[in-house]
Amino acid sequence: MPEQMSILSPTGHLGFTPIERGSFDIGVSRRPDAIVADSGSCDIGPQPLGADEHCSPAEWQRHDLELMLLAARRLGVPMIVGSASDAGTDRGVQQYAEIIRELAQQHRLAPFTLATIFSEVSRDEVARRMRGGARVEGLDGRPELTPEVLARTDRLVAVMGVEPITHALDQGAEVVIAGRSGDSCLFAAPAIRAGFPEAASYYLGKVLECASFAAEPFMGKESIIGTVTADAVSVTAMHPGQRCTVASVASHAMYERASPFFEHVAGGVLDMTHCRYEQLDERTTRVSGFEFRRDPVYRIKLEGAGKVGERAVSIAGIRDPYTIRHIDAVIGWARSKVEERWGAPGARYQLYYHVYGRDGVMGASEPRRGTPAHELCLVVEAVAPRWEDAEVICALGTRNLFYARLPEVRGTAGTAALMMDEVLRGKPGYEWTVNHVIPLGDPLELTSVKLEVVGR
Amino acid sequence: MTTRPLVELAKTIRSKNAGVDQITFDIVFRDRQTYELVKQSRALSPEAVTRLYGIPRERLTAFVEFDPALAIKFTIRRERPSGSPGERDVFGAQQYAPLFDLPIPV
Numbered sequence: 393m394p395e396q397m398s399i400l401s402p403t404g405h406l407g408f409t410p411i412e413r414g415s416f417d418i419g420v421s422r423r424p425d426a427i428v429a430d431s432g433s434c435d436i437g438p439q440p441l442g443a444d445e446h447c448s449p450a451e452w453q454r455h456d457l458e459l460m461l462l463a464a465r466r467l468g469v470p471m472i473v474g475s476a477s478d479a480g481t482d483r484g485v486q487q488y489a490e491i492i493r494e495l496a497q498q499h500r501l502a503p504f505t506l507a508t509i510f511s512e513v514s515r516d517e518v519a520r521r522m523r524g525g526a527r528v529e530g531l532d533g534r535p536e537l538t539p540e541v542l543a544r545t546d547r548l549v550a551v552m553g554v555e556p557i558t559h560a561l562d563q564g565a566e567v568v569i570a571g572r573s574g575d576s577c578l579f580a581a582p583a584i585r586a587g588f589p590e591a592a593s594y595y596l597g598k599v600l601e602c603a604s605f606a607a608e609p610f611m612g613k614e615s616i617i618g619t620v621t622a623d624a625v626s627v628t629a630m631h632p633g634q635r636c637t638v639a640s641v642a643s644h645a646m647y648e649r650a651s652p653f654f655e656h657v658a659g660g661v662l663d664m665t666h667c668r669y670e671q672l673d674e675r676t677t678r679v680s681g682f683e684f685r686r687d688p689v690y691r692i693k694l695e696g697a698g699k700v701g702e703r704a705v706s707i708a709g710i711r712d713p714y715t716i717r718h719i720d721a722v723i724g725w726a727r728s729k730v731e732e733r734w735g736a737p738g739a740r741y742q743l744y745y746h747v748y749g750r751d752g753v754m755g756a757s758e759p760r761r762g763t764p765a766h767e768l769c770l771v772v773e774a775v776a777p778r779w780e781d782a783e784v785i786c787a788l789g790t791r792n793l794f795y796a797r798l799p800e801v802r803g804t805a806g807t808a809a810l811m812m813d814e815v816l817r818g819k820p821g822y823e824w825t826v827n828h829v830i831p832l833g834d835p836l837e838l839t840s841v842k843l844e845v846v847g848r
Numbered sequence: 849m850t851t852r853p854l855v856e857l858a859k860t861i862r863s864k865n866a867g868v869d870q871i872t873f874d875i876v877f878r879d880r881q882t883y884e885l886v887k888q889s890r891a892l893s894p895e896a897v898t899r900l901y902g903i904p905r906e907r908l909t910a911f912v913e914f915d916p917a918l919a920i921k922f923t924i925r926r927e928r929p930s931g932s933p934g935e936r937d938v939f940g941a942q943q944y945a946p947l948f949d950l951p952i953p954v
Contacts, residue, residue: 434868437931437938532869533909533925642917643860643876650866650923652914669916695868700933744934755927755936757901759946775933824868824929 393587398619400424404602406431407453412613415630419615420463426582427464430575432475441479442546442697442822472568480572482512488569496847503847507565511550511572511839528828537828545825548696553658555835557581574657575601583620591684594662596620598655599627606644607634624680638669641677660686689831696826702779703818704786708793709809710768726792741785746771775821786815851951863944868930871940872923883918891952
Protein backbone atom coordinates (compact mmCIF):
# COMPACT_ATOMS: atom_id res chain seq x y z
CA MET A 393 0.00 0.00 0.00
CA PRO A 394 1.39 3.41 -0.93
CA GLU A 395 1.42 6.03 1.84
CA GLN A 396 -1.34 8.04 0.23
CA MET A 397 -3.49 8.27 -2.87
CA SER A 398 -5.24 11.31 -4.32
CA ILE A 399 -8.32 11.33 -6.49
CA LEU A 400 -9.66 14.26 -8.50
CA SER A 401 -13.44 14.63 -8.62
CA PRO A 402 -14.51 17.19 -11.23
CA THR A 403 -18.31 16.85 -11.18
CA GLY A 404 -21.14 15.29 -9.24
CA HIS A 405 -22.97 14.26 -12.41
CA LEU A 406 -20.89 14.16 -15.57
CA GLY A 407 -22.69 15.79 -18.48
CA PHE A 408 -25.53 17.34 -16.48
CA THR A 409 -23.95 20.78 -16.89
CA PRO A 410 -20.38 21.18 -18.18
CA ILE A 411 -17.38 20.82 -15.84
CA GLU A 412 -15.79 24.17 -14.96
CA ARG A 413 -12.40 24.24 -16.60
CA GLY A 414 -10.42 26.48 -14.21
CA SER A 415 -10.54 24.39 -11.03
CA PHE A 416 -10.25 21.19 -13.09
CA ASP A 417 -6.91 22.35 -14.53
CA ILE A 418 -5.69 23.32 -11.06
CA GLY A 419 -6.67 19.84 -9.86
CA VAL A 420 -4.84 18.16 -12.74
CA SER A 421 -1.71 20.21 -11.99
CA ARG A 422 -1.65 18.55 -8.54
CA ARG A 423 -1.03 15.24 -10.36
CA PRO A 424 -3.79 13.13 -8.79
CA ASP A 425 -3.53 9.32 -8.91
CA ALA A 426 -6.93 8.93 -10.60
CA ILE A 427 -9.71 11.05 -12.10
CA VAL A 428 -13.16 9.77 -11.26
CA ALA A 429 -16.74 10.88 -11.82
CA ASP A 430 -20.20 9.49 -11.71
CA SER A 431 -22.59 10.38 -14.48
CA GLY A 432 -25.95 9.30 -13.23
CA SER A 433 -28.56 9.56 -10.59
CA CYS A 434 -31.99 8.30 -9.71
CA ASP A 435 -32.85 11.93 -8.89
CA ILE A 436 -33.78 12.67 -12.47
CA GLY A 437 -36.91 10.55 -12.23
CA PRO A 438 -37.78 7.13 -13.67
CA GLN A 439 -38.21 8.17 -17.31
CA PRO A 440 -34.54 8.05 -18.46
CA LEU A 441 -34.13 4.51 -17.12
CA GLY A 442 -37.54 3.26 -18.21
CA ALA A 443 -37.30 4.69 -21.71
CA ASP A 444 -33.50 4.19 -21.87
CA GLU A 445 -32.78 7.78 -22.81
CA HIS A 446 -30.25 10.28 -21.51
CA CYS A 447 -31.39 13.57 -20.00
CA SER A 448 -28.03 15.33 -20.42
CA PRO A 449 -27.14 16.82 -23.80
CA ALA A 450 -24.69 14.62 -25.75
CA GLU A 451 -22.47 17.68 -26.36
CA TRP A 452 -21.89 18.23 -22.63
CA GLN A 453 -21.29 14.55 -22.01
CA ARG A 454 -18.62 14.62 -24.69
CA HIS A 455 -17.15 17.84 -23.28
CA ASP A 456 -16.73 16.35 -19.82
CA LEU A 457 -15.41 13.00 -21.07
CA GLU A 458 -12.89 14.82 -23.28
CA LEU A 459 -11.51 16.90 -20.40
CA MET A 460 -11.15 13.85 -18.18
CA LEU A 461 -9.73 11.56 -20.85
CA LEU A 462 -7.06 13.96 -22.09
CA ALA A 463 -5.95 14.79 -18.54
CA ALA A 464 -5.91 11.16 -17.40
CA ARG A 465 -3.93 9.98 -20.41
CA ARG A 466 -1.48 12.86 -20.08
CA LEU A 467 -0.89 11.97 -16.41
CA GLY A 468 -1.01 8.24 -17.15
CA VAL A 469 -3.54 7.60 -14.38
CA PRO A 470 -6.86 5.72 -14.39
CA MET A 471 -10.05 7.46 -15.46
CA ILE A 472 -13.24 5.96 -14.07
CA VAL A 473 -16.75 7.02 -15.03
CA GLY A 474 -19.80 5.27 -13.64
CA SER A 475 -23.57 5.35 -14.16
CA ALA A 476 -22.82 6.21 -17.77
CA SER A 477 -25.25 8.54 -19.52
CA ASP A 478 -27.60 9.27 -16.62
CA ALA A 479 -29.29 5.93 -15.98
CA GLY A 480 -26.28 3.61 -16.37
CA THR A 481 -27.98 1.27 -18.84
CA ASP A 482 -26.05 -0.82 -21.39
CA ARG A 483 -26.94 1.79 -24.01
CA GLY A 484 -25.31 4.44 -21.83
CA VAL A 485 -22.10 2.41 -21.47
CA GLN A 486 -21.92 1.82 -25.21
CA GLN A 487 -22.59 5.49 -25.94
CA TYR A 488 -19.76 6.64 -23.65
CA ALA A 489 -17.38 3.95 -24.92
CA GLU A 490 -18.00 5.15 -28.46
CA ILE A 491 -17.23 8.75 -27.41
CA ILE A 492 -13.98 7.55 -25.82
CA ARG A 493 -13.01 5.71 -29.03
CA GLU A 494 -13.77 8.81 -31.12
CA LEU A 495 -11.82 11.09 -28.79
CA ALA A 496 -8.84 8.71 -28.81
CA GLN A 497 -8.80 8.84 -32.59
CA GLN A 498 -9.41 12.57 -32.82
CA HIS A 499 -6.56 13.36 -30.42
CA ARG A 500 -4.34 10.53 -31.75
CA LEU A 501 -3.88 9.19 -28.23
CA ALA A 502 -1.34 6.44 -27.60
CA PRO A 503 -3.03 3.03 -27.15
CA PHE A 504 -4.73 2.38 -23.83
CA THR A 505 -7.00 -0.28 -22.39
CA LEU A 506 -10.69 0.61 -22.13
CA ALA A 507 -12.96 -1.45 -19.91
CA THR A 508 -16.71 -1.34 -20.31
CA ILE A 509 -18.77 -2.73 -17.44
CA PHE A 510 -22.41 -3.58 -18.03
CA SER A 511 -24.90 -3.89 -15.20
CA GLU A 512 -28.30 -3.90 -16.84
CA VAL A 513 -30.32 -6.87 -15.60
CA SER A 514 -33.14 -8.51 -17.54
CA ARG A 515 -36.55 -8.97 -16.02
CA ASP A 516 -36.25 -12.69 -16.78
CA GLU A 517 -33.03 -12.91 -14.78
CA VAL A 518 -34.66 -11.36 -11.73
CA ALA A 519 -37.76 -13.55 -12.16
CA ARG A 520 -35.55 -16.65 -12.41
CA ARG A 521 -33.76 -15.74 -9.18
CA MET A 522 -37.06 -15.06 -7.42
CA ARG A 523 -38.41 -18.45 -8.54
CA GLY A 524 -35.18 -19.94 -7.20
CA GLY A 525 -36.02 -18.55 -3.76
CA ALA A 526 -34.10 -15.25 -3.78
CA ARG A 527 -35.87 -12.64 -1.66
CA VAL A 528 -35.75 -9.24 -3.31
CA GLU A 529 -36.25 -6.98 -0.31
CA GLY A 530 -37.69 -3.49 -0.60
CA LEU A 531 -35.72 -0.43 0.51
CA ASP A 532 -37.09 2.57 2.42
CA GLY A 533 -40.25 0.82 3.53
CA ARG A 534 -41.15 -0.84 0.24
CA PRO A 535 -42.59 -4.35 0.36
CA GLU A 536 -40.68 -7.31 -1.09
CA LEU A 537 -40.66 -7.43 -4.89
CA THR A 538 -43.54 -9.44 -6.36
CA PRO A 539 -43.84 -10.98 -9.83
CA GLU A 540 -46.68 -8.50 -10.53
CA VAL A 541 -44.53 -5.44 -9.84
CA LEU A 542 -41.65 -6.98 -11.78
CA ALA A 543 -44.00 -7.51 -14.75
CA ARG A 544 -44.76 -3.75 -14.75
CA THR A 545 -41.04 -2.97 -14.99
CA ASP A 546 -39.55 -2.11 -18.37
CA ARG A 547 -35.88 -1.87 -17.47
CA LEU A 548 -33.65 -2.73 -14.51
CA VAL A 549 -30.07 -1.93 -13.57
CA ALA A 550 -27.96 -3.37 -10.78
CA VAL A 551 -26.10 -0.69 -8.80
CA MET A 552 -22.61 -2.20 -8.80
CA GLY A 553 -20.18 -2.09 -5.92
CA VAL A 554 -16.38 -1.82 -6.11
CA GLU A 555 -15.72 -5.39 -7.25
CA PRO A 556 -16.40 -5.15 -11.00
CA ILE A 557 -14.28 -1.97 -11.13
CA THR A 558 -11.32 -3.41 -9.23
CA HIS A 559 -11.66 -6.50 -11.44
CA ALA A 560 -11.37 -4.30 -14.54
CA LEU A 561 -8.37 -2.42 -13.09
CA ASP A 562 -6.72 -5.76 -12.22
CA GLN A 563 -6.94 -6.70 -15.88
CA GLY A 564 -5.11 -3.56 -16.90
CA ALA A 565 -7.96 -1.16 -17.59
CA GLU A 566 -6.78 2.46 -17.83
CA VAL A 567 -10.16 3.93 -18.69
CA VAL A 568 -13.27 2.42 -17.14
CA ILE A 569 -16.79 3.18 -18.37
CA ALA A 570 -19.24 1.53 -16.00
CA GLY A 571 -22.99 1.11 -15.94
CA ARG A 572 -25.04 2.00 -12.90
CA SER A 573 -22.71 2.14 -9.92
CA GLY A 574 -22.78 3.17 -6.29
CA ASP A 575 -21.38 6.70 -6.44
CA SER A 576 -18.89 6.22 -3.61
CA CYS A 577 -17.76 2.84 -5.01
CA LEU A 578 -16.28 4.45 -8.12
CA PHE A 579 -13.79 6.35 -5.95
CA ALA A 580 -13.34 3.58 -3.39
CA ALA A 581 -12.41 1.00 -6.04
CA PRO A 582 -8.93 2.29 -6.97
CA ALA A 583 -8.15 2.98 -3.29
CA ILE A 584 -9.20 -0.50 -2.15
CA ARG A 585 -7.25 -2.02 -5.02
CA ALA A 586 -4.15 -0.07 -3.91
CA GLY A 587 -4.52 -1.64 -0.46
CA PHE A 588 -6.20 1.12 1.57
CA PRO A 589 -8.71 -0.05 4.18
CA GLU A 590 -12.33 -0.26 3.11
CA ALA A 591 -13.48 2.31 5.69
CA ALA A 592 -11.11 5.04 4.46
CA SER A 593 -11.70 4.13 0.82
CA TYR A 594 -15.49 4.29 1.04
CA TYR A 595 -15.31 7.52 3.01
CA LEU A 596 -13.08 8.95 0.27
CA GLY A 597 -15.82 8.03 -2.19
CA LYS A 598 -18.58 9.39 -0.02
CA VAL A 599 -16.93 12.79 0.33
CA LEU A 600 -15.87 13.09 -3.33
CA GLU A 601 -18.97 11.87 -5.15
CA CYS A 602 -20.62 15.29 -5.50
CA ALA A 603 -17.37 17.21 -6.15
CA SER A 604 -17.61 20.87 -5.02
CA PHE A 605 -20.83 20.31 -3.05
CA ALA A 606 -18.53 19.30 -0.17
CA ALA A 607 -17.01 22.80 -0.19
CA GLU A 608 -18.27 26.27 0.58
CA PRO A 609 -19.54 28.68 -0.60
CA PHE A 610 -22.03 26.79 -2.73
CA MET A 611 -20.75 26.13 -6.26
CA GLY A 612 -21.50 23.32 -8.69
CA LYS A 613 -19.21 21.55 -11.16
CA GLU A 614 -15.97 22.70 -9.54
CA SER A 615 -13.20 20.17 -8.84
CA ILE A 616 -12.07 18.91 -5.45
CA ILE A 617 -9.29 16.47 -4.52
CA GLY A 618 -9.50 13.81 -1.85
CA THR A 619 -6.42 12.16 -0.39
CA VAL A 620 -6.65 8.87 1.46
CA THR A 621 -4.14 7.45 3.94
CA ALA A 622 -4.53 4.32 6.09
CA ASP A 623 -6.78 6.02 8.61
CA ALA A 624 -7.84 9.43 7.32
CA VAL A 625 -9.17 11.30 4.31
CA SER A 626 -8.28 14.92 3.51
CA VAL A 627 -10.35 16.88 1.09
CA THR A 628 -9.33 20.12 -0.64
CA ALA A 629 -11.27 22.55 -2.82
CA MET A 630 -9.55 23.40 -6.13
CA HIS A 631 -11.54 26.54 -6.96
CA PRO A 632 -9.63 29.52 -5.50
CA GLY A 633 -12.87 30.87 -4.03
CA GLN A 634 -13.93 27.64 -2.32
CA ARG A 635 -12.89 25.97 0.92
CA CYS A 636 -13.50 22.52 2.35
CA THR A 637 -14.36 23.35 5.94
CA VAL A 638 -15.37 21.17 8.86
CA ALA A 639 -18.89 22.53 8.41
CA SER A 640 -19.05 21.97 4.65
CA VAL A 641 -17.58 18.46 4.78
CA ALA A 642 -19.69 17.33 7.75
CA SER A 643 -22.72 18.90 6.15
CA HIS A 644 -22.08 16.97 2.96
CA ALA A 645 -22.28 13.67 4.87
CA MET A 646 -25.99 14.23 5.22
CA TYR A 647 -26.69 15.54 1.73
CA GLU A 648 -29.29 13.45 -0.15
CA ARG A 649 -29.23 10.79 2.56
CA ALA A 650 -31.76 9.94 5.23
CA SER A 651 -28.96 9.40 7.76
CA PRO A 652 -25.71 11.32 8.12
CA PHE A 653 -24.19 8.36 9.94
CA PHE A 654 -24.56 5.42 7.57
CA GLU A 655 -23.78 4.99 3.89
CA HIS A 656 -24.96 1.67 2.49
CA VAL A 657 -23.02 0.24 -0.42
CA ALA A 658 -23.09 -3.12 -2.15
CA GLY A 659 -21.77 -5.56 0.43
CA GLY A 660 -21.66 -3.39 3.53
CA VAL A 661 -22.16 -0.14 5.36
CA LEU A 662 -19.87 2.81 6.06
CA ASP A 663 -20.44 4.02 9.62
CA MET A 664 -19.67 7.71 10.11
CA THR A 665 -21.08 7.98 13.65
CA HIS A 666 -17.69 8.57 15.24
CA CYS A 667 -16.12 10.70 12.51
CA ARG A 668 -13.73 13.42 13.65
CA TYR A 669 -13.33 16.52 11.51
CA GLU A 670 -10.27 18.83 11.65
CA GLN A 671 -9.42 21.91 9.62
CA LEU A 672 -5.91 21.23 8.21
CA ASP A 673 -5.46 24.45 6.30
CA GLU A 674 -7.78 27.12 4.95
CA ARG A 675 -9.09 24.93 2.15
CA THR A 676 -8.58 21.41 3.50
CA THR A 677 -10.46 19.35 6.04
CA ARG A 678 -9.25 16.03 7.41
CA VAL A 679 -11.67 13.31 8.49
CA SER A 680 -11.00 10.16 10.49
CA GLY A 681 -12.86 7.76 12.74
CA PHE A 682 -15.05 6.05 10.14
CA GLU A 683 -15.71 2.32 10.20
CA PHE A 684 -16.85 -0.19 7.62
CA ARG A 685 -18.85 -3.33 8.31
CA ARG A 686 -19.44 -5.99 5.71
CA ASP A 687 -22.93 -7.43 5.44
CA PRO A 688 -23.24 -11.14 6.29
CA VAL A 689 -24.85 -11.65 2.86
CA TYR A 690 -23.64 -9.68 -0.16
CA ARG A 691 -26.60 -7.74 -1.52
CA ILE A 692 -26.78 -5.36 -4.41
CA LYS A 693 -29.36 -2.69 -5.14
CA LEU A 694 -31.67 -2.97 -8.13
CA GLU A 695 -33.36 0.03 -9.71
CA GLY A 696 -36.24 -0.45 -12.09
CA ALA A 697 -38.75 1.72 -13.91
CA GLY A 698 -41.96 0.87 -15.71
CA LYS A 699 -44.15 2.82 -18.09
CA VAL A 700 -47.50 4.01 -16.77
CA GLY A 701 -48.76 5.60 -19.97
CA GLU A 702 -48.63 8.44 -22.45
CA ARG A 703 -48.78 11.90 -20.94
CA ALA A 704 -50.71 14.98 -22.05
CA VAL A 705 -50.45 18.39 -20.38
CA SER A 706 -52.32 21.66 -20.76
CA ILE A 707 -52.35 24.99 -18.96
CA ALA A 708 -55.15 27.27 -17.80
CA GLY A 709 -55.20 30.48 -15.75
CA ILE A 710 -57.81 31.71 -13.30
CA ARG A 711 -58.13 35.40 -12.31
CA ASP A 712 -61.75 35.80 -11.14
CA PRO A 713 -61.56 35.99 -7.31
CA TYR A 714 -64.92 34.22 -6.94
CA THR A 715 -63.71 31.36 -9.13
CA ILE A 716 -60.43 31.19 -7.18
CA ARG A 717 -62.38 30.88 -3.92
CA HIS A 718 -64.30 27.98 -5.47
CA ILE A 719 -61.43 26.40 -7.34
CA ASP A 720 -62.08 22.97 -5.86
CA ALA A 721 -65.66 23.08 -7.15
CA VAL A 722 -64.35 24.11 -10.59
CA ILE A 723 -61.92 21.22 -10.67
CA GLY A 724 -64.65 18.93 -9.32
CA TRP A 725 -66.89 19.94 -12.20
CA ALA A 726 -64.16 19.29 -14.79
CA ARG A 727 -63.37 15.92 -13.24
CA SER A 728 -67.04 14.97 -13.26
CA LYS A 729 -67.26 15.68 -16.98
CA VAL A 730 -64.25 13.42 -17.61
CA GLU A 731 -65.73 10.70 -15.42
CA GLU A 732 -69.04 10.86 -17.31
CA ARG A 733 -67.24 9.60 -20.39
CA TRP A 734 -64.29 7.67 -18.98
CA GLY A 735 -65.41 6.39 -15.60
CA ALA A 736 -63.44 6.86 -12.40
CA PRO A 737 -59.66 7.26 -12.75
CA GLY A 738 -57.66 4.04 -12.46
CA ALA A 739 -56.20 1.66 -15.02
CA ARG A 740 -57.85 3.51 -17.96
CA TYR A 741 -56.45 6.91 -17.08
CA GLN A 742 -55.00 9.17 -14.38
CA LEU A 743 -55.83 12.87 -14.17
CA TYR A 744 -54.04 15.47 -12.03
CA TYR A 745 -54.70 19.15 -11.44
CA HIS A 746 -51.62 21.07 -10.33
CA VAL A 747 -52.84 24.33 -8.81
CA TYR A 748 -49.89 26.74 -8.93
CA GLY A 749 -50.55 29.77 -6.79
CA ARG A 750 -52.16 27.63 -4.11
CA ASP A 751 -50.44 24.26 -3.55
CA GLY A 752 -48.82 23.31 -6.87
CA VAL A 753 -45.48 22.57 -5.18
CA MET A 754 -46.55 21.21 -1.81
CA GLY A 755 -49.93 19.55 -2.42
CA ALA A 756 -51.76 18.57 0.73
CA SER A 757 -48.68 19.51 2.82
CA GLU A 758 -49.06 23.21 1.98
CA PRO A 759 -49.76 25.07 5.23
CA ARG A 760 -50.97 28.18 3.33
CA ARG A 761 -53.41 26.31 1.12
CA GLY A 762 -56.26 28.45 2.48
CA THR A 763 -54.85 31.73 1.13
CA PRO A 764 -54.28 31.30 -2.60
CA ALA A 765 -52.75 34.00 -4.80
CA HIS A 766 -54.84 36.50 -6.80
CA GLU A 767 -54.33 34.42 -9.90
CA LEU A 768 -53.84 30.68 -10.30
CA CYS A 769 -52.12 28.57 -12.92
CA LEU A 770 -53.67 25.17 -13.41
CA VAL A 771 -51.58 22.51 -15.10
CA VAL A 772 -53.75 19.61 -16.16
CA GLU A 773 -51.92 16.31 -16.54
CA ALA A 774 -53.57 13.25 -18.05
CA VAL A 775 -51.92 9.84 -18.40
CA ALA A 776 -53.44 6.96 -20.34
CA PRO A 777 -52.10 3.88 -22.12
CA ARG A 778 -52.82 5.37 -25.56
CA TRP A 779 -51.73 8.89 -26.55
CA GLU A 780 -55.03 9.60 -28.30
CA ASP A 781 -56.89 8.89 -25.06
CA ALA A 782 -54.54 10.96 -22.89
CA GLU A 783 -54.96 13.86 -25.31
CA VAL A 784 -58.75 13.71 -25.28
CA ILE A 785 -58.96 13.34 -21.50
CA CYS A 786 -56.61 16.26 -21.03
CA ALA A 787 -58.64 18.44 -23.41
CA LEU A 788 -61.88 17.46 -21.69
CA GLY A 789 -60.43 18.11 -18.25
CA THR A 790 -59.11 21.53 -19.33
CA ARG A 791 -62.00 22.85 -21.40
CA ASN A 792 -64.43 22.07 -18.64
CA LEU A 793 -62.51 24.46 -16.39
CA PHE A 794 -63.77 27.02 -18.90
CA TYR A 795 -67.38 25.85 -18.58
CA ALA A 796 -67.50 25.33 -14.82
CA ARG A 797 -70.97 25.93 -13.33
CA LEU A 798 -70.82 28.05 -10.21
CA PRO A 799 -73.99 29.51 -8.67
CA GLU A 800 -72.91 33.16 -8.51
CA VAL A 801 -70.32 33.46 -11.22
CA ARG A 802 -70.35 36.87 -12.95
CA GLY A 803 -68.15 35.95 -15.85
CA THR A 804 -70.60 33.97 -17.89
CA ALA A 805 -68.46 33.83 -21.00
CA GLY A 806 -65.81 31.48 -19.63
CA THR A 807 -64.38 30.68 -16.19
CA ALA A 808 -60.76 30.15 -17.18
CA ALA A 809 -58.08 31.85 -19.29
CA LEU A 810 -56.49 29.45 -21.72
CA MET A 811 -52.89 30.29 -22.51
CA MET A 812 -53.56 28.35 -25.69
CA ASP A 813 -56.35 25.98 -26.57
CA GLU A 814 -53.88 23.16 -27.03
CA VAL A 815 -52.79 19.94 -25.41
CA LEU A 816 -49.03 19.40 -25.17
CA ARG A 817 -47.42 15.99 -25.49
CA GLY A 818 -45.11 15.23 -22.59
CA LYS A 819 -42.66 12.38 -22.35
CA PRO A 820 -44.48 9.21 -21.27
CA GLY A 821 -45.13 8.77 -17.57
CA TYR A 822 -42.95 6.22 -15.79
CA GLU A 823 -42.79 5.00 -12.24
CA TRP A 824 -39.96 3.71 -10.07
CA THR A 825 -41.20 0.15 -9.68
CA VAL A 826 -38.03 -1.32 -8.21
CA ASN A 827 -35.95 0.11 -5.35
CA HIS A 828 -34.86 -3.16 -3.81
CA VAL A 829 -31.84 -5.29 -2.89
CA ILE A 830 -31.09 -8.78 -4.17
CA PRO A 831 -28.62 -11.23 -2.59
CA LEU A 832 -25.69 -12.42 -4.73
CA GLY A 833 -23.38 -15.40 -4.31
CA ASP A 834 -20.56 -13.53 -6.06
CA PRO A 835 -20.28 -9.73 -6.36
CA LEU A 836 -19.50 -10.07 -10.08
CA GLU A 837 -22.65 -12.06 -10.89
CA LEU A 838 -24.87 -9.41 -12.45
CA THR A 839 -22.13 -7.46 -14.23
CA SER A 840 -19.90 -8.17 -17.20
CA VAL A 841 -16.55 -6.59 -17.98
CA LYS A 842 -15.22 -6.19 -21.54
CA LEU A 843 -11.71 -4.98 -22.37
CA GLU A 844 -10.38 -3.51 -25.59
CA VAL A 845 -7.35 -1.54 -26.70
CA VAL A 846 -8.21 1.91 -27.99
CA GLY A 847 -6.01 4.52 -29.68
CA ARG A 848 -3.56 5.07 -32.47
CA MET B 849 -42.20 34.18 25.46
CA THR B 850 -40.42 35.73 22.45
CA THR B 851 -40.08 33.64 19.33
CA ARG B 852 -38.11 34.04 16.13
CA PRO B 853 -38.85 32.31 12.83
CA LEU B 854 -36.45 29.48 12.00
CA VAL B 855 -35.35 31.25 8.81
CA GLU B 856 -33.70 33.99 10.90
CA LEU B 857 -31.70 31.48 12.92
CA ALA B 858 -30.57 28.93 10.32
CA LYS B 859 -27.76 29.28 7.79
CA THR B 860 -29.19 26.65 5.45
CA ILE B 861 -32.66 25.18 5.13
CA ARG B 862 -32.94 22.71 2.26
CA SER B 863 -34.77 19.64 1.02
CA LYS B 864 -33.72 17.02 -1.49
CA ASN B 865 -34.51 13.46 -2.54
CA ALA B 866 -32.93 10.74 -0.46
CA GLY B 867 -33.39 7.97 -2.99
CA VAL B 868 -36.61 7.63 -4.93
CA ASP B 869 -39.00 7.13 -2.02
CA GLN B 870 -37.93 9.76 0.50
CA ILE B 871 -37.25 13.48 0.84
CA THR B 872 -34.72 14.63 3.40
CA PHE B 873 -34.58 18.06 5.06
CA ASP B 874 -31.43 19.71 6.45
CA ILE B 875 -31.47 22.69 8.76
CA VAL B 876 -27.91 23.90 9.35
CA PHE B 877 -26.81 26.59 11.82
CA ARG B 878 -23.90 29.00 11.64
CA ASP B 879 -22.63 28.56 15.18
CA ARG B 880 -22.91 26.08 18.02
CA GLN B 881 -24.77 28.52 20.25
CA THR B 882 -27.69 28.95 17.82
CA TYR B 883 -27.71 25.24 17.06
CA GLU B 884 -27.92 24.39 20.76
CA LEU B 885 -30.59 27.03 21.30
CA VAL B 886 -32.84 25.51 18.63
CA LYS B 887 -32.01 21.96 19.72
CA GLN B 888 -32.79 22.68 23.38
CA SER B 889 -36.00 24.55 22.51
CA ARG B 890 -37.56 21.35 21.14
CA ALA B 891 -39.59 23.59 18.84
CA LEU B 892 -38.10 21.78 15.86
CA SER B 893 -39.18 18.27 16.77
CA PRO B 894 -40.75 15.21 15.12
CA GLU B 895 -44.15 16.42 16.35
CA ALA B 896 -43.58 19.95 15.03
CA VAL B 897 -42.64 18.84 11.53
CA THR B 898 -45.39 16.24 11.16
CA ARG B 899 -47.88 18.93 12.25
CA LEU B 900 -46.38 21.53 9.91
CA TYR B 901 -46.52 19.19 6.90
CA GLY B 902 -49.81 17.62 7.90
CA ILE B 903 -48.45 14.08 7.65
CA PRO B 904 -48.94 11.04 9.87
CA ARG B 905 -46.04 10.16 12.20
CA GLU B 906 -45.23 6.97 10.27
CA ARG B 907 -44.26 9.01 7.20
CA LEU B 908 -41.46 10.63 9.22
CA THR B 909 -38.74 8.01 8.78
CA ALA B 910 -35.83 9.75 10.50
CA PHE B 911 -35.15 12.73 12.76
CA VAL B 912 -31.56 13.32 13.81
CA GLU B 913 -29.49 15.97 15.50
CA PHE B 914 -26.11 15.93 13.79
CA ASP B 915 -23.65 17.77 16.01
CA PRO B 916 -20.56 17.80 13.72
CA ALA B 917 -22.49 19.74 11.06
CA LEU B 918 -24.51 21.83 13.55
CA ALA B 919 -27.56 20.45 11.80
CA ILE B 920 -30.99 19.08 12.51
CA LYS B 921 -32.19 16.69 9.87
CA PHE B 922 -35.37 14.77 9.16
CA THR B 923 -36.67 12.57 6.39
CA ILE B 924 -40.18 11.90 5.17
CA ARG B 925 -41.52 9.15 2.95
CA ARG B 926 -43.08 10.38 -0.28
CA GLU B 927 -46.70 9.64 -1.12
CA ARG B 928 -45.48 7.97 -4.32
CA PRO B 929 -42.02 7.48 -5.83
CA SER B 930 -40.33 10.57 -7.30
CA GLY B 931 -41.23 11.38 -10.89
CA SER B 932 -44.43 9.32 -11.01
CA PRO B 933 -47.41 10.80 -12.87
CA GLY B 934 -48.84 13.63 -10.78
CA GLU B 935 -45.38 14.57 -9.45
CA ARG B 936 -45.03 18.08 -8.02
CA ASP B 937 -41.32 18.19 -7.20
CA VAL B 938 -39.14 15.59 -8.94
CA PHE B 939 -36.02 16.45 -6.91
CA GLY B 940 -37.89 17.25 -3.70
CA ALA B 941 -35.98 20.52 -3.85
CA GLN B 942 -38.68 23.04 -2.78
CA GLN B 943 -40.34 21.18 0.07
CA TYR B 944 -38.44 23.05 2.78
CA ALA B 945 -40.20 26.41 2.47
CA PRO B 946 -42.82 25.96 5.25
CA LEU B 947 -39.97 25.48 7.75
CA PHE B 948 -39.04 29.17 7.41
CA ASP B 949 -41.94 30.33 9.56
CA LEU B 950 -41.57 27.77 12.33
CA PRO B 951 -41.50 29.80 15.57
CA ILE B 952 -38.52 29.12 17.83
CA PRO B 953 -38.64 30.41 21.45
CA VAL B 954 -35.54 32.51 22.11
